[in-house]
Amino acid sequence: MAGVTLRSLCRTFTDSQTGNTVDAVKNLDLEIRDGEFLVLVGPSGCGKTTTLRMVAGLEEATAGEILIGDRRVNDVPPRERNIAMVFQNYALYPHMSVYDNMAFGVRLHRLKGLAWQLSHAQEAREIKADIDRRIQDVAEQLGLKPLLDRKPSQLSGGQRQRVALGRAVVREPQVFLMDEPLSNLDAKLRVQTRAELIKLHRRLGVTTIYVTHDQVEAMTMGQRIVVMKDGLLQQCDTPLKLYHEPVNMFVAGFLGTPSMNFIGATVKRDGDGLKLDCGTFSVQWPTARGAGLQNHIDRKVILGIRPENIHDSQFVPSGVDMINGVRLNVDVIEPMGSTSTLFLTTNPVAQTEATMEVAPNTLVAVVEAATQAKERAPLDVIFDVDKAHIFDPETEQKIA
Ligand SMILES: Nc1ncnc2c1ncn2[C@@H]1O[C@H](COP(=O)(O)OP(=O)(O)OP(=O)(O)O)[C@@H](O)[C@H]1O
Numbered sequence: 001m002a003g004v005t006l007r008s009l010c011r012t013f014t015d016s017q018t019g020n021t022v023d024a025v026k027n028l029d030l031e032i033r034d035g036e037f038l039v040l041v042g043p044s045g046c047g048k049t050t051t052l053r054m055v056a057g058l059e060e061a062t063a064g065e066i067l068i069g070d071r072r073v074n075d076v077p078p079r080e081r082n083i084a085m086v087f088q089n090y091a092l093y094p095h096m097s098v099y100d101n102m103a104f105g106v107r108l109h110r111l112k113g114l115a116w117q118l119s120h121a122q123e124a125r126e127i128k129a130d131i132d133r134r135i136q137d138v139a140e141q142l143g144l145k146p147l148l149d150r151k152p153s154q155l156s157g158g159q160r161q162r163v164a165l166g167r168a169v170v171r172e173p174q175v176f177l178m179d180e181p182l183s184n185l186d187a188k189l190r191v192q193t194r195a196e197l198i199k200l201h202r203r204l205g206v207t208t209i210y211v212t213h214d215q216v217e218a219m220t221m222g223q224r225i226v227v228m229k230d231g232l233l234q235q236c237d238t239p240l241k242l243y244h245e246p247v248n249m250f251v252a253g254f255l256g257t258p259s260m261n262f263i264g265a266t267v268k269r270d271g272d273g274l275k276l277d278c279g280t281f282s283v284q285w286p287t288a289r290g291a292g293l294q295n296h297i298d299r300k301v302i303l304g305i306r307p308e309n310i311h312d313s314q315f316v317p318s319g320v321d322m323i324n325g326v327r328l329n330v331d332v333i334e335p336m337g338s339t340s341t342l343f344l345t346t347n348p349v350a351q352t353e354a355t356m357e358v359a360p361n362t363l364v365a366v367v368e369a370a371t372q373a374k375e376r377a378p379l380d381v382i383f384d385v386d387k388a389h390i391f392d393p394e395t396e397q398k399i400a
């Protein structure tokens, strides 16, 4: 097994007709540890697939280096990189059985043509027996044993996905590359296959780079997550570190559902401390975290607060400072069962439908399901500002 190192990796595409260029991946520096499960996540077009394809050798790097273990592989052809790739469209051979689908690639790799097999009959037999052992073993692990004789057309989507996975596992690669492998599955099967993949990784311990644009998948599967945007790495860290300590507004807004609320505010002095004037209301900023804001007094900033850190004042968890109470208007309530999602406005409730629609000052709160909140009525909420973030409106970087 081996880790993967990317050094200042770039990929630029040039449109052959217009001559326009797209920088799909920009200066990517990344060290994926041996045995790690790393998730690349980001919106469509941010460069995830291109990155993976460069590691696989299916796409040439415009600049930079790719190392698998200690070996620089930029000029090594894909089949010699000892990696296995699982794609969204898993492309099984329709005329082959599950068994043969799993055997095909590894046979091609290890048995060197018919002439060689004839002249090395004994060796070829041993290799075939070894491949068979591996297939039986992997089929057992992935619950494919009863399906080995079937054709892909006789399988469900989830079963086909497992065959594609099995085919990759049988090759015993140094590195797995997976590009949205679960996106063809329905919601329930996704959750199930997600858990299977995590267990499989635990068992095999093979370095895995997993691409998704689903942040839930990223949070639940990744030992570390890389968030990308426009070809640039935004932040790389453990799921909880990214969630609680995002470096910029993009990362803060990308992870978490519903997304973080962003509120325009002006930093003001408030006695010895600081407060954030949000227009129709203001909140005190914790003194202990004031240092980062001293240079921003009387300047505009953005307050970022997650929906679960805006509490119904009747249900405030212990330990939350009650100091920042705000009266807002409840626009819509979405009961989720275990919690309720509230859409709150800072304006008076009496508005026309038209102005409601464009109201920019809607905040989302996730509160206790037992909330007594009523639509189109005021509600007192507590902002847990201790868990909030302050961003620079121009650079969008976190400042406090
Ligand atoms: N062969 C190509 N020629 C020109 N541009 C390309 C090519 N392949 C990718 N791109 C561009 O590079 C950028 C990154 O594409 P990439 O496929 O890596 O995105 P992605 O993050 O995988 O997105 P998605 O989530 O939609 O799969 C996009 O702007 C895309 O249009």
Ligand SMILES: [Mg+2]
Pocket: 048, 049, 050
């Ligand atoms: Mg892609």
